[in-house]
Amino acid sequence: MKYFYAYHGPKNTKDFDYSNGYGVGQEWKTRQVTPGDRLFVIQKLSGKRDFQLCGLFEIIDTFVDPNNAYPYRVQLKDLSTLDTFLPVDELLVGEQLPPSKRKEEWTNFKRHFCHQGASFEAPLCEEIVSVLSLLIAIPDYQMGTYARREDGLRMVKIRREQAKFRKVVMSNWGNKCAITGSTLAVEACHIISHANKGLPSVENGIALAADFHKLFDSDHLSFRDNRVILSESARLEPRYKDFHDTELRKPLKPVDLSVK
Incomplete structure (x- = not known):
């Protein structure tokens, strides 16, 4: 099971709706995905100042919608079932993430999640998965090998x-x-x-x-x-x-x- 990330960015004016799935413009990105993989979604809508974590989703299937601007799509199941999207402290979360190797003059958080092509760019490393999952307190049985209790205790301590x-x-x-x-x-x-x-x-x-x-x-x-x-x-x-x-x-x- 792999974990991926997708960005619902400022080109959007409405909240992310997982029932519509998520789409990208490059086919190779969905080819690296298999049913059962997981997807974190973060949004920052047009005109809004803050980032929000929309949740963790299971990838049910991939499909092509030729009539969509982003035709290569994944079908999603909501695992986190949040009552409302979670505000993200960009600086605090960025300090908990591993340093990004990218060179943009941005915060560490933005270097990880806001550069062009970040969505489905590659499977997330375990450290990033741990940081994001602790923000929404995903139960152990949904997290598979990443939800080691010592990692959870470490993040609570942090x-x-x-x-x-x-x-x-x-x-x-x-x-x-x-x-x-x-x-x-x-x-x-x-x-x-x-x-x-x-x-x-x-x-x-x-x-x-x-x-x-x-x-x-x-x-x-x-x-x-x-x-x-x-x-x-x-x-x-x-x-x-x-x-x-x-x-x-x-x-x-x-x-x-x-x-x-």
């Missing part, structure tokens, strides 16, 4: 550590962005990501406004000698240019910014 991490980091920075001093839309950010073995400790955390957090994750923001370093492209943006080479605010307890 979630608890992340909640504690957010609390202590925000407190250490006075619930204000380390760069702007603003209290609006501030997030706790790992200096070294979880995927790169960073610890959920106060020394490894910095509070950043959400847009600066995204700049940090996409390598447009770094720190040197306790000062803000922005990439050349970030400095061209009016919102950011005046923050380049400014000094960071001081936290209650020191943090280690030497890696960034």
Whole structure:
């Protein structure tokens, strides 16, 4: 049994409906699928800010619909039976995923799931399956060999550590962005990501406004000698240019910014 991923992206204005199946434009993608395989679907509709996990589906069969813009299709059965689609914290989930090898200047989450051709590109690795399945708490009997209990306990432990991490980091920075001093839309950010073995400790955390957090994750923001370093492209943006080479605010307890 293999696990695949499909994206219901911004070209769509309506929620994903599994009863219509899912289609792609390239036949080779459905040829690698067999009945009984599984499919995670994530959506981000036109005009919407957030991603949503639509669930886990069993692939019942493949078929061709020549009248559809995406003719090579899979028939689906809903395994997760969610009452509503689940909002996805792009940054938090991205930190739990293995680092993507793609080069787009995006978050790790988007590099995995939002590039052109991501749907049915290849079977998902076990680590990605574990992260996505824990988001919807798929029962063991539906997960086959991937649902090892030790993996589940590990992910629960990670979630608890992340909640504690957010609390202590925000407190250490006075619930204000380390760069702007603003209290609006501030997030706790790992200096070294979880995927790169960073610890959920106060020394490894910095509070950043959400847009600066995204700049940090996409390598447009770094720190040197306790000062803000922005990439050349970030400095061209009016919102950011005046923050380049400014000094960071001081936290209650020191943090280690030497890696960034």
